[in-house]
Amino acid sequence: MKRRQFLTVSASSASAIFLTRCASGQSNARVERASCLLPRDALVERASCLLPQTWSSKDGLLDVSLGANYGPVSLAGQETNLLNYNGRVPGPLLEARPGDTVRIRFSNNLSQPTNLHYHGLHIPPTGTADNVFLKVPPGETWTYEFSIPKNHPAGTFWYHPHLHGLVAEQVFGGLAGLFVVRGELDEIPEIRSAKEEFLVLQDFELGSDRRIISPNHMERMTGREGSLIAVTGRVNPSLSVPAGGLLRLRLLNASPSRFYRLSLEEHPFYLIATDGGAVAEPLELQEILLTPGERADVLVRGDREPGQYRLLNLPYDRGGMMGGGMMGGGMMGGRRGRSSSQTLATLSYGDRLPAPLPLPEKLLPVEELPEPKMVRRFVFNHGMAPGMGMVFLINRQMFDHRRVDTSVELNSVEDWELTNNGVMDHPFHLHLNHFQVISRTGILPVTPKSDRSWKDTVLVKTGEVVRIRVPFRDFVGKTVYHCHILDHEDLGMMGILEIQS
Numbered sequence: 001m002k003r004r005q006f007l008t009v010s011a012s013s014a015s016a017i018f019l020t021r022c023a024s025g026q027s028n029a030r031v032e033r034a035s036c037l038l039p040r041d042a043l044v045e046r047a048s049c050l051l052p053q054t055w056s057s058k059d060g061l062l063d064v065s066l067g068a069n070y071g072p073v074s075l076a077g078q079e080t081n082l083l084n085y086n087g088r089v090p091g092p093l094l095e096a097r098p099g100d101t102v103r104i105r106f107s108n109n110l111s112q113p114t115n116l117h118y119h120g121l122h123i124p125p126t127g128t129a130d131n132v133f134l135k136v137p138p139g140e141t142w143t144y145e146f147s148i149p150k151n152h153p154a155g156t157f158w159y160h161p162h163l164h165g166l167v168a169e170q171v172f173g174g175l176a177g178l179f180v181v182r183g184e185l186d187e188i189p190e191i192r193s194a195k196e197e198f199l200v201l202q203d204f205e206l207g208s209d210r211r212i213i214s215p216n217h218m219e220r221m222t223g224r225e226g227s228l229i230a231v232t233g234r235v236n237p238s239l240s241v242p243a244g245g246l247l248r249l250r251l252l253n254a255s256p257s258r259f260y261r262l263s264l265e266e267h268p269f270y271l272i273a274t275d276g277g278a279v280a281e282p283l284e285l286q287e288i289l290l291t292p293g294e295r296a297d298v299l300v301r302g303d304r305e306p307g308q309y310r311l312l313n314l315p316y317d318r319g320g321m322m323g324g325g326m327m328g329g330g331m332m333g334g335r336r337g338r339s340s341s342q343t344l345a346t347l348s349y350g351d352r353l354p355a356p357l358p359l360p361e362k363l364l365p366v367e368e369l370p371e372p373k374m375v376r377r378f379v380f381n382h383g384m385a386p387g388m389g390m391v392f393l394i395n396r397q398m399f400d401h402r403r404v405d406t407s408v409e410l411n412s413v414e415d416w417e418l419t420n421n422g423v424m425d426h427p428f429h430l431h432l433n434h435f436q437v438i439s440r441t442g443i444l445p446v447t448p449k450s451d452r453s454w455k456d457t458v459l460v461k462t463g464e465v466v467r468i469r470v471p472f473r474d475f476v477g478k479t480v481y482h483c484h485i486l487d488h489e490d491l492g493m494m495g496i497l498e499i500q501s
Helices: 167-172 189-193 217-222 486-490
Strands: 002-008 030-033 053-056 061-075 078-085 093-096 101-108 117-119 141-147 155-160 177-181 195-204 228-231 238-243 246-253 260-264 269-274 277-290 295-301 309-314 342-352 374-385 389-394 406-409 413-420 426-430 436-440 457-460 465-471 477-483 494-500
Touching: 053 061, 061 093, 093 101, 155 167, 155 246, 155 295, 167 486, 177 246, 189 246, 195 238, 195 342, 217 486, 228 342, 238 246, 246 277, 260 342, 277 295, 374 426, 413 457, 426 465, 457 465, 477 486
Parallel strands: 002 277, 053 093, 061 101, 093 177, 195 246, 238 342, 374 413, 406 494
Antiparallel strands: 030 053, 061 078, 101 141, 117 155, 155 177, 195 228, 246 295, 260 277, 260 309, 269 277, 269 295, 309 342, 374 389, 413 465, 426 457, 426 477, 436 465, 477 494
């Protein structure tokens, strides 16, 4: 196990728990109601108290109905009018295994067109799979169907809308859900024995009528944030770890703009997986910075004195249009730098185990990629466009759906050099293929080889140059890359990638 003080992972309880109604149609998926009530003699509490419903594949098929709706849902223990999947925020957890077929009958019950993006999954970018160019009009349905490759890594992925121009609005409205691929990582004995929780981090700005407030022009420029932070639909939920046991936290930043700088009082995190799957061995961290779209899978040891410990969101300045210190205070009431920490959840201790659970010594090997065939350069900045005001640019161009910006060869490996010449941090997301971070601002290597990890989203800070190494494998077709501050993506910071055989 290795120690690090900080990682940019580029590297209440009053809320109702209910089993949501399904959209019309039959489903062969196994539906599980999570329970916090276990036999008193249970060796380890494993059931999640934060996600009441999971749809799991059965006999190699995940077959479900999913509807995008607008209406009342339970958020932080109160009825709130939000965009939602099947009547809940976040949406149902979808769970499959490598080799499974996934069939999702998707109904758009919104007044706007929408679609689904399977963030982080390595599946085709065309047809009925991860096709972000697809538009599902209001009142219509579409069946997504694809197979998860047999060699797909286990990991924490997610689904959300990706219709250009509406992405930030629909995600900020509540549309997001987890997609978990179970596999080899989950079978490691120490991880299999850990209690598991799913922490979906979302923020909202609500009016007195408990409806989403739309951002003003400047808030779109900087990236909208809300003053209410929910953790899997709750405010400051309670978590527990058995004394002497392990707690596995699957962390997802599903906010459109907010960064989460996470710390757990008196407890380090032990990183076991990033966006694209497992690391080689647990990495000890005091903090984790999750930018929009990023995930981290960590273990927490129950080896302190019993008590209550806060999961904190520490201050972070991601830049701003008029200088630093503008982010983090919520949209309404002006943007002021947030100088204090926010409590996201509270951890307490359960019954002591007969014998302590150790951390795993080794996880799964991370492939070392070959030297690249080509190096490409991408520069992030902003500018002005007639009739639009401020727009966000990659290589001095804003998004155009008629233009292919980058063409690559299937089965090639490339280095992409990402330079941020703007005044705000930009998390860069590449669809379809995971990558490894090679260097930051000329520092090579960025981490020891033993700390290599697979990513699909990486933070590029203001003035920074980040080099990533990408293998383009298995699938041809068009997909995209973009800033995952979703207002910036909607305002032009996205390009089209075409993978050719």
